[in-house]
Amino acid sequence: MSFLLIKNVDKSYEKGKPVLKDFSLELTKGKITSLIGESGSGKSTLLRIIAGTENKDSGVVSLAGENILGPKEKLVPGYDEIQLVYQDYKLFPNSTVSENIQRPLLQYDKEYRFQRLESILTLLGLQPFRDKLPKELSGGQQQKVAIGRALSLEPSLILLDEPFSSLDTIQRRELIYELKTMFQKLNITVLFVTHDLDDALQMSDSLIIIRKGKIVQSGDVESIFLKPKNLYSAKLFSHLNAIPETKNSYIRPSDVSLYKSSGLKTKVVDKQYLIHYNQLTVELANGHLWQIEDKKRFFEVGDQVFLKWEKGNEISF
Numbered sequence: 001m002s003f004l005l006i007k008n009v010d011k012s013y014e015k016g017k018p019v020l021k022d023f024s025l026e027l028t029k030g031k032i033t034s035l036i037g038e039s040g041s042g043k044s045t046l047l048r049i050i051a052g053t054e055n056k057d058s059g060v061v062s063l064a065g066e067n068i069l070g071p072k073e074k075l076v077p078g079y080d081e082i083q084l085v086y087q088d089y090k091l092f093p094n095s096t097v098s099e100n101i102q103r104p105l106l107q108y109d110k111e112y113r114f115q116r117l118e119s120i121l122t123l124l125g126l127q128p129f130r131d132k133l134p135k136e137l138s139g140g141q142q143q144k145v146a147i148g149r150a151l152s153l154e155p156s157l158i159l160l161d162e163p164f165s166s167l168d169t170i171q172r173r174e175l176i177y178e179l180k181t182m183f184q185k186l187n188i189t190v191l192f193v194t195h196d197l198d199d200a201l202q203m204s205d206s207l208i209i210i211r212k213g214k215i216v217q218s219g220d221v222e223s224i225f226l227k228p229k230n231l232y233s234a235k236l237f238s239h240l241n242a243i244p245e246t247k248n249s250y251i252r253p254s255d256v257s258l259y260k261s262s263g264l265k266t267k268v269v270d271k272q273y274l275i276h277y278n279q280l281t282v283e284l285a286n287g288h289l290w291q292i293e294d295k296k297r298f299f300e301v302g303d304q305v306f307l308k309w310e311k312g313n314e315i316s317f
């Protein structure tokens with residue numbers, strides 16, 4: 001049964017310029033889902049509508065059967081059980097870590113507040129920083145405080161709006177792993193919005209791809225990778241090489257094998273040293289350029305290289 005239900009939601013800020021178009025989506029309880037889309041595709045608008053802090057023009061959003069209303073329909077916008085975490089943390093700069101985390105709990109009694117605070121500090125490994133100010137913490141630690149603050153109200157749905165964008169790769173990987181494990185343990189439903197496929201895949205196996213306010217494809221990562229519905233979904237995962245004399249057939253660089261003699265004849269025009277292979281740009285007889293992976297780091301610029309791939313690995317639309 002779906003826990004979060006979004007049905008036929010439309011939203012535009014300006015007449016004739018829809019940001020979300022007949023948008024529908026269902027999430028099951030306790031599942032982490034990544035939503036990926038380029039800048040301006042409507043991701044943040046969608047999250048604000050789900051959180052009840054943005055009005056929609058039409059459609060329905062419900063959580064566990066309860067309709068989520070926008071600011072126009074609800075006196076105090078937002079819901080305790082739905083928490084939105086932003087890229088820029090939005091911490092109170094003059095409040096300590098503990099004060100920031102407890103902030104949403106001010107109307108609760110002292111004992112509950114203290115108990116929530118201690119469990120969150122422990123859960124997120126923030127005990128050593130409890131009396132520090134945000135500016136004394138790293139970006140990753142500040143984001144953990146923001147997530148701790150969101151968790152203080154025991155939400156059942158967490159919406160993450162590009163929360164790792166300002167962190168470096170190592171910090172990001174570590175934090176994503178830590179949070180993913182924690183969300184699973186707490187059985188919290190998470191919708192993680194990003195424009196970075198790597199981050200999306202680190203966080204979950206379930207992916208929604210949106211473009212210009214519409215879902216382009218959704219499902220488990222492997223099935224989207226193996227059977228992308230369109231060029232946009234396919235290109236999110238890797239470069240695509242257009243196969244000559246076909247209409248819309250492509251092959252991924254990782255599926256191409258390199259030979260010294262037989263196969264599709266090409267010439268190396270550029271070589272780039274990458275961590276696991278040399279990335280070669282090769283020119284085909286028709287003048288088209290392909291990208292391929294030289295895992296043995298054998299070929300040099302100017303060499304002839306012949307290419308083959310297994311039948312069935314082509315991606316066709």
Ligand SMILES: Nc1ncnc2c1ncn2[C@@H]1O[C@H](COP(=O)(O)OP(=O)(O)OP(=O)(O)O)[C@@H](O)[C@H]1O
Nearest residue numbers: 013014019037038039040041042043044045046195
């Ligand atoms: N409050 C607003 N008022 C007017 N236009 C807005 C508002 N918020 C967003 N928009 C416009 O709606 C479109 C979608 O924006 P949105 O922030 O939802 O996309 P996004 O996918 O989250 O983009 P990004 O990754 O850059 O944050 C953009 O064209 C944006 O300029």
